[in-house]
Amino acid sequence: MSKLKLATVWLDGCSGCHMSFLDMDERLLELAELVDVVYSPIVDTKEFPDEVDIALVEGAVASVDDEKKIKKIRAHSKMLVAMGDCAITGNVPAMRNPIGPETILDRAYIENASAQAQIPCVVVPKLLKIVRPIHEFVKVDVYLPGCPPSADTFHTALTALVTGGPLDVSALTRFGA
Amino acid sequence: MSDAVEVKTLIIDEQEVSARRGQTILEVARENDINIPTLCHLDGLGDVGACRLCLVEIKGSNKLLPACVATVYEGMEVSTNTERLRRYRRNILELLFAERNHTCAVCVSNGHCELQTMAQEQGLTHVRLPYRNPELAVDASHERFTLDHNRCILCTRCVRVCAEIEGAHIWDLMGRGEACTVISDLHEEWGKSACTRCGKCVQVCPTGALFDKSKVGSDQPKNPDFLPYLNLMREAR
Numbered sequence: 001m002s003k004l005k006l007a008t009v010w011l012d013g014c015s016g017c018h019m020s021f022l023d024m025d026e027r028l029l030e031l032a033e034l035v036d037v038v039y040s041p042i043v044d045t046k047e048f049p050d051e052v053d054i055a056l057v058e059g060a061v062a063s064v065d066d067e068k069k070i071k072k073i074r075a076h077s078k079m080l081v082a083m084g085d086c087a088i089t090g091n092v093p094a095m096r097n098p099i100g101p102e103t104i105l106d107r108a109y110i111e112n113a114s115a116q117a118q119i120p121c122v123v124v125p126k127l128l129k130i131v132r133p134i135h136e137f138v139k140v141d142v143y144l145p146g147c148p149p150s151a152d153t154f155h156t157a158l159t160a161l162v163t164g165g166p167l168d169v170s171a172l173t174r175f176g177a
Numbered sequence: 178m179s180d181a182v183e184v185k186t187l188i189i190d191e192q193e194v195s196a197r198r199g200q201t202i203l204e205v206a207r208e209n210d211i212n213i214p215t216l217c218h219l220d221g222l223g224d225v226g227a228c229r230l231c232l233v234e235i236k237g238s239n240k241l242l243p244a245c246v247a248t249v250y251e252g253m254e255v256s257t258n259t260e261r262l263r264r265y266r267r268n269i270l271e272l273l274f275a276e277r278n279h280t281c282a283v284c285v286s287n288g289h290c291e292l293q294t295m296a297q298e299q300g301l302t303h304v305r306l307p308y309r310n311p312e313l314a315v316d317a318s319h320e321r322f323t324l325d326h327n328r329c330i331l332c333t334r335c336v337r338v339c340a341e342i343e344g345a346h347i348w349d350l351m352g353r354g355e356a357c358t359v360i361s362d363l364h365e366e367w368g369k370s371a372c373t374r375c376g377k378c379v380q381v382c383p384t385g386a387l388f389d390k391s392k393v394g395s396d397q398p399k400n401p402d403f404l405p406y407l408n409l410m411r412e413a414r
Contacts, residue, residue: 082303085281085282088302088303089274089280089281089303089304089308090308091280091281091282092280092282092283094280094308094310095278095280095283097278097308097310098278098310098311098312098313099312130310132307132308133303133304133308135303135305136307140303143302143303144302145302145303147281147282169300169302170297170298170300170301170302174281174293174294174296174297175279175281175282175293175296175297176281176282176284176287176288176290176293
C-alpha cells in the first residue's frame, strides 16, 4: 500500500499546533510508516503539491496571502483538517477584529517604533480587515479544536483519519484546550 | 383542598416519573438523573428561561418549552434529547459564541467555563455563523473584581443573585437585542456603584465575564455551590 500524502500548513497562528504535533514524539515514527509528509513548515518543499490526501491547517485567514493559500490547499487536498482554535474560531489573531488592522499596524510600527517608523508594505502581504476562520473561505472536513490540540489528540485523531476509523472529536478536545 | 402533596405522574424520555404539583420539568428530570443542559439556571436562584438550552418537546404540542420554568402536569410526555433539540442547542451555543468575543484560549475561565464545557458536551466543534466581533468594554473600576462584557452571555445569574440573595440589586440589564448589556446601578462604573463587595455575582457567573482580580491566569474555578446551602440556612432561621 502506498503511503498517504500528508501536508501541514501554517497560516496566522503561533505554530503552537505544529509544536504540539511534534510532541507526539516517538509516535511520529509510527505515523511515518503510514504517511509521507509532502509539505510542511518542517520540510523543505516550497510549493504546495498537486495531490495531497490530508492537509492539516493551523492558523486563521488574516492576510490576502493566507486567503490565496487556503484556496490552493483546498483545491489540491482530498481531506482538509482545521487544526487548532485559530483555524476554527480565529482565536487570538482575531482579537484584532474589533479594533481593525490600521490601528494595530499603527501601534506596532509607528507608535512603538524607536527608529524609522513606517508600516511595511513590500514583501509582506496586506492584512485583511477581519481575521476569519478557514471554514468561512473553504469547505473543512474535520475540526480539531484546542489551543493547541494535545499530542494525544493529534495521535488519536490522525490514527483515525489515516486508517479510516471512527473519530469523536468532542471526546478528545475542546475550544481553548 | 387539603394540604396533602398532590402527586403528578408523567413520562420523561420514556421513563415514568412522579412529581409534586408545581415542580418544573427540569427539577423532576434531575431528580430522576435525566440530564437537561442549562446555562442560565442555577440551583438556589429563581429561573428566567433566558438561555433556552433546556428547551424540551411535549407530546401533542408544537411549542418547545423551557424545562426550567415549565411546570409538570398529569400525563405529560416530555422528550429531552431528540435530534431536533440537539440541533437547536448547538444553534444556541453557536449564536452565543458568535455574538461576543469568547476567546477561550486567553480567557480567565479557560477550563472552568460552563459555556466552553457545554460546547464540548453538545459536540460543537466549530461555529457556522460569522463572528460579530463587537467592540466591548471591560469595567475594571471595582477594587476587587472585573466585568468583561466580551465574555458575557446575558444569563442574568449575577442580576438575580444580587437582587434575590444579597438584596442589593446593583446589577440589571440595559438595552435590547445586540445592544443588551449588564449594567451596575443606573449605568455607573461598577467601582462607583452601591456594590456590597460580597462577590456572589463572580461565583455564579458561568463564564469569564465576572472575575476576581486577585487571581492570576486561568486558575479561577467558580464555586456557586454555596447558594442552596445559604437558602437552606435562611429558611431554617
